[in-house]
Amino acid sequence: MPHTSDHPSTSARRRRTPDERREEIVEAATAVVAEVGYANATLTEITRRAGVSKGLLWHYFSDRDEVMQHAVGHLAGRLRAALVSDVDVSAPVPDVVRAVFARTALFTRTHRQELRALDEIVHNLRTSEGRRRVTLLDYEDVYADHVALLGRGQRDGTIRAGDLRTFAVGYQALIDGMIAHLQAHPDADPLTYADGVAELFLHGAASR
Template sequence: MSTLPPTLGPSFRRAEPDARRLSLIEACARVLAKAGAAGASVRAIAQEAGVSPGLIGHYFGGVDALVTETYAHVDAQVSAALDAAVAAAGGDPCARLEAFVTASFAPPIGTRALLATWIAFWSLVTARGDIARQHDEQYAGYRARLEALLADCGVAADALRLAAISTTALVDGLWLELCLSPGCFTVAEAGAMARRHLDGVISPDRAPG
């Protein structure tokens, strides 16, 4: 007989597997940040999560599948932060575009912890075909969202692809340097550089020479 209160027992049992899966995913992200992809073993992740190593096999079938789901989970968290920034910017298309671009420079995206986890994922792109495909899909989704925001600001359809690629490269570079060397420039300065780039993309005739 269950010792859980009757009113809580069924819902608790339904939620428990999801909660355990999430705890393993979060533990995997922490291990990747601390030890890199090479250190993300079943034993290390289980120890980080405070569970038996057998649970990783039970819920994911192995460490490779867990890393794949962790990559998707971290990407979803980044996407949620970007969505929140765009929503908070209101209805002005250019304000929404600027919010999407500059959100990467501040927490929860602009942090060394996220950078460390992301570097571990990047290190697997050349080693695992499934991670390479996942990387391509995730970045394609980011660029598609950026293209839509650029289009809302009046960027011509034939210019959208390269505008999104150049903006993504700028954001990635600034984000990387901010996380690696935060004393080099500030979040505000990163935002100002990004806005200058966007001004040139949206109104190239008014871009500084």
């Protein structure tokens, strides 16, 4: 057993694998960005937060942009996975819609920091020419999911006729708006709010 030390206590823990280190740094970046904003999120502060010397960051990432890009990937992956794993997409469409709103609303209470950081980074990550690196165009696959879901609803009669893309974009807009609103109002009850918005959308998109 070549383990150096097994107690996972204070400072003398076992050496991390490269992936663990990368993740530690990326998570520190997330935390710092969420707290002070993208522009003020210093690499020095990020390494400090990760409990790591400054130079090490460049052993794992080539520049600030790369750190942030990894952070986006990490965050988006975690959020999406948690959502998908928790909603039964084969249920009746209105139920799925309600569940998505509800789950997303709860997310704002359990993943406040991550959502803040994600928003922050997405809004600020740029290419070297100054254009946004992540745009709404990257929503396309999300829209595709929505279109598929709502299309099924149209076929089984739970969603009224109408342009699916408009529905999908409206659906996503309500989700994003709900997230922003709940983030800004930490005291609001997420579930009652989610219900309200879900009903608004379903009344708008449902047959009858």
